[in-house]
Amino acid sequence: MHYSVFLSLVGLGGLARRAAAVPVESCNDITPPIVPGAIIRSVKSRIYRDHSVPAFTPTLLQNITHLNICEVNVTLSHWNEDDTVLVQTWLPLGNWNSRYLAVGGGAWAAGLGQFDLALPASQGYAVSSTNAGLSGNPIDPSDWALKPDGTVNYGLLKNFASRSVHDMAVVGKAVTSSFYKVPAKKAYFNGCSTGGRQGLAAAQQYPSDFDGILAGAPAIYWSEYVIAELWPQAVMKDANYYPSTCELDAFVSAAVESCDGKDGVTDGVITEPFTCEYDPFTLVGQRTECGKESIVISQIAASIVSKIWRGPTDSRGKSLWYGMPKGASLAELAAMKTVNGTTTGAPFFVADTWARNFVKTDPSFDTSQLDIAGFEKLFSQSRDRFGHIMDSSDPNLHPFKKGGGKVIIWHGLSDQLIYPQDSVRYFREVERNFKTKGKDEDLGNFIRLFLAPGVDHCGFGKSAGAVPTDPFGALLAWVEDEKTPHTLDAHTKADALTQFSRKICHYPSVAKYKGRGNTNDSKNYICAIP
Structure with missing residues (x-):
């Protein structure tokens, strides 16, 4: 329930802005961050040179090699909670692009550690993942769901739901500033499924944490879906x-x-x-x-x-x-x-x-x-x-919009696990919320929904349709260059029976064939209201 191809090697290369290398000694001198409502238990850091992370399907689709990073592990506990939360941040030694990225989790994991961090770090991002104080098992929450007395562990459930995303943002950005001696120019969140839900929770509850959020197939209405x-x-x-x-x-x-x-x-x-x-x-x-x-x-x-x-x-x-x-x-x-x-x-x-x-x-x-x-x-x-x-369904995104935030939601129309109607419903509720409060303005200035025909959950199965190739790149261009995304480039996966490219239009538009030209080429399609 997690998909890392959002950070495509090709799609982000041209957008990267490289910073000068920092002295490696900075890795040993990380200032402990201040996290409201929590106690910092430890800050441990070390240098990795020529580090490798093996592929881990479906999270990391390729081996990542030759990483040179400062790894910072911050553990914290919340007041009056019996939890120990790890926030892990990887900081590129010589090719930081001046951006901070938080990566969401999948299924029952709030984050997947090195398998979330490797690809973004290789592309120059200061990047964080968190375990939210959970077991780290994405398949089964039974190790942490219930307290010894058999009641729900609401503290850890709150961590999983939303609190850990804010902790990660606060810790990750502070660690980044401590290491590079300057703050990141922009902060982003990227996630799908559980990760998509985390991203929208951040926009709703912690609107100043991120400048841009990519939420794929978000589990918005968790308690119902x-x-x-x-x-x-x-x-x-x-x-x-x-x-x-x-x-x-x-x-x-x-x-x-x-x-x-x-x-x-x-x-x-x-x-x-x-x-x-x-x-x-x-x-x-x-x-x-x-x-x-x-x-x-x-x-x-x-x-x-x-x-x-x-x-x-x-x-x-x-x-x-x-x-x-x-x-x-x-x-x-x-x-x-x-x-x-x-x-x-x-x-x-x-x-x-x-x-x-x-x-x-x-x-x-x-x-x-x-x-x-x-x-x-x-x-x-x-x-x-x-x-x-658990639900990240609050349609009040006024504070997020007021702070200049941008969010892209994308969802496969053949999603077999989290139905795309969920994302359509949320988008329409955001529209109604703005109209109810007298804000008759174009929501496309800060939130866009893209529905991908024939694409399954997060695009990691056997999708017959064209999967967005670089929605995260579209988000960066929107935040940093004010290039509003009207379409997302998409292409079928290598194992699809028919190979074709498509443009994924922003909702409610859909791609329509012009009536001439190769039907497998996206340039022969236009966006139109059905």
Whole structure:
């Protein structure tokens, strides 16, 4: 749930402004930072020369070598909290570009240390990551979620939600100034998924921390969307039927085939999934090849897919949350497993561990046995108990805008984990907030939303669509050169069946083919309101 290609080696090279080298002795003379509400426990620093960090999929997609850095590790504890938070900062010795960057985490990790730091440091950034005082395990929060008495550890949850991002900004910028003897000219945040949520939390709660924020596929409405990830499991449980991945893929392929060409180009991508009206029941009775066997699509499988696409509802049929966008893979959230001949659901790990450890405070709670009736109750419990802590959905960005901040949100329209409707909803709520307060102004001066057709969660899966190649570079150009981003350059991944480039237009515009020229070339597309 994290993607580091945002900091592309090519995209940022031309924007870098190199500073003179600093004496390495400065690494041994870091002034302890002052963090409001916290006690600094230690400041430890050391020089690394010709340092290497191995690739770590999906966070770091390449080996990083020949790093010359000063590493500063600051540990702190919050008043009246039993926590020990690490903020790790890497400071380039000879090629600092005068910028500070904080990097967000993924899944259950507030940050991933060296795997977050290596690429930005190689590009000249003073860069920080934090563990928020957590275990560092991105898969399972059970080591820290509950106190010994079985109650939620709200202190650490607050760290994970937002507080650690501010700590990181305060510590990282102070350490940077201490080492280079001058403050960074600009401060940025970059993250996707959990990291995207952290970035928006910073804009809302700590508006002066960053000049620019890139928030990819942000988990804005955490308390609701995470439980919504269990909806496919509840639907399958109620139906007592668990479609195979092959069956699910057949519905996705049929939806893409039905709605692909509506934009005038057949490229294996649904440009506007929210208007795709493909009916899954039209596939009933048809055969599909699944490995060495041929199966017939059943009515019950179509019913399950229909409910997943519609989204969670309560006992009266009222919508609780969004449905999965057509074209997105169904296999992750509608996963199943067979053990000793018995097939059950296999809930997605973030939703599963959230429900067990936090909402139910019962690590033994079995989310694979959750039915639709139980889902409604669980959804309400999560929202009511944790929305004020975990959600980064405050539409009041006036202080952030007043301080000159810029934010780019981007989201794949085939995101199978955090649905793009979440980002659209938040963007519209920001619009309404400004209009309600009599600020009838162009929000495009400080916030822009980009929706990428055919791109999955953070763009690190098998996306058929064109993934933004350097959205962070677009953010830098906006902040530093006042070049407002109207489009993001994008290209399909190397393993995509069809190779093409596209321009990702800022919402609500979409890319439309001009009607002439190579359909695989982005220059033959224009942005238009659908």
